[in-house]
Structure formats: C-alpha cells, structure tokens
Amino acid sequence: MSGSLDRPVVVLGAARSGTTMLATTLATHPDLAYWVEPKYVWRYGHPLAPDDRRGAAEATPRVRRYIRRAFARFADRAGAPRFMEKTPSNCFRVPFVHAVLPEARFLHVVRDGRDVARSAVKKWTTPPDPTAIRRRLTSFEIPLRDFPFYVGAGIRDSIGRQLLPEQAFLWGPQFPGIREVRAEHGVEVACAVQWRESVLAARAGLAEVPAEQQFEVRFEELVADPDSVLPAVLAFLGLGDGEAVIAHARRHFHAAAAHRTEGERSPTDPYLQPLLADLGYQ
Secondary structure: OOOOOOOOEEEEOOOOOOHHHHHHHHOOOOOEEEEEOOHHHHOOOOOOOOOOOOOHHHOOHHHHHHHHHHHHHHHHHHOOOEEEEEOHHHHHHHHHHHHHOOOOEEEEEEOOHHHHHHHHHHHHOOOOOHHHHHHHHHOOOOOHHHHHHHHHHHHHHHHHHHHOHHHHOOOOOOOOOHHHHHHHHOHHHHHHHHHHHHHHHHHHHHOOOOHHHEEEEEHHHHHHOHHHHHHHHHHHHOOOOOHHHHHHHHHHOOHHHHOOOOOOOOOOHHHHHHHHHHHOOO
16 A cells, blocks of 8 residues: 555745744644654655755655655544645655655745745754754654664764864755855855745746646735635635634734845845746845
C-alpha cells in the first residue's frame, strides 16, 4: 500500500511569509491533522543533500511509500480524515511533493519580501534552541536509516558554529548557494535572496501542478480581511463548517502587522525589487 490519503493539504511559502499563521488557523478545523514541518520525512533517503532541492524523479516507489505511510499514520493517530503539513523548504521541491502526493491541494502563501527579510533576520541572528534540536533528534520523525547521518551532521554543525560563527549559521530553507551568499554578503542579503529564491522556485514548481489543485493566498489580504479570504480557502480545500477557523482568525490576526514602515528603504531592496514588482507590490 502507498498510504491512504484524502486530498492532503500542503501549505507552501517562503519562511516568515505567514505559512505558520495560515496552517495553525486551518488546523482548528476538525477534519485536518496538522504536522508542523516534517522536514526529515521529506528528506527520506536523501539526508546529506547540500540544499533543499528534490526533483520528481527522486520520488521512487520506496520513497513515495515511506512518506505516504508516515502521513497516513499521523492522520489516523489524530483521528482526522485529512492530512495537512507546512514545510517552507518544500518551495524548492514542489515537483517532488506533487509526485509523492499527486492528489494534494497546494496553498501558496505570498508576502511582501521586504517584510519577510526583516523578520527572517531575527531568526538568523538568534542562537538555535538546544532543547529544540534534542527534541528533533529524539523524535520519531527522523527515519531510522537516516538517523546516523543527522547525528554526525549535527555535531559538525555545532563545531562549525563555534569556530566560524559568522559564516556557519544558516536558518530556514536552503537554496543552492546559500552558504556563499551568507559568507559574501551577510545575513540581510541572505534573507532577501532566500525569500526571492523560495518564491521563484515555488512558482516554477506550481506551474506544473493542475490549476484546480493550487490556491494563492496573499498574507496582507489574509490578515486584513480573514472573513473574505478564509471562506475561499476552505471552499478550495473542500472543507465545510469553517466557523471555528474564522473565529480563530478574528481573535489572532492583526492587520497592522502586515506592512513594513511606509517609505522605509533597505540595502536588500535591489535583490527584491524585480520580483516584488512582478507580484504587484509597490
């Protein structure tokens, strides 16, 4: 068996784009079992990859079977008929995700890259939580066959951060060349390029997904008017009775947090402007 899954929901988006906000809100729906960033499951059989890219050809029968079974078991344990996950690094492997979950419904969250980059800087410059790392390593998420690779990589990464703290620490989705960008241009530019490459990769991947299986959500519209945006999202997903979802949004969304300071400029703007203009941001 490949794992019984009914229209699983895949929430896509660059890190700090509002994917957590949307997924956490949708998770209040009783029909959804929400797994937060099962990144090790998505990397199954490929633990030492230099970045987060993964193509459709890598979705071999064995890989598909493992990932689908993991997700189906998660939904079964949660007692929900539908599975949902959110992993920002999936922006770089949409064809792979679609090959594993051909029946999936993709929600792509897009946010102004200037706000994303500014928010991401805080993550890049905050030391990782050792307890969170230990929880990951001791969880059942990491495939047993891949576990030794992650332990070794964790030790090397820890030593590298101590010896070269300015160059070694990376946060979020790993686009090709991220280490070089970080070392040559610094954190702010790395954050800007991370947003740009995430959005470009997601859009390119989604171009190969049937239109009826994808839906774009603008973060700014979501927080400003959840009463209009969320019913459309729920209808796309085929989820009825969304009162709890909308009520959660009314309690927790704050429209004022959606926009950067008017007129504020940043040295990262040149890295962002072409895509911002293409997306319709002023």
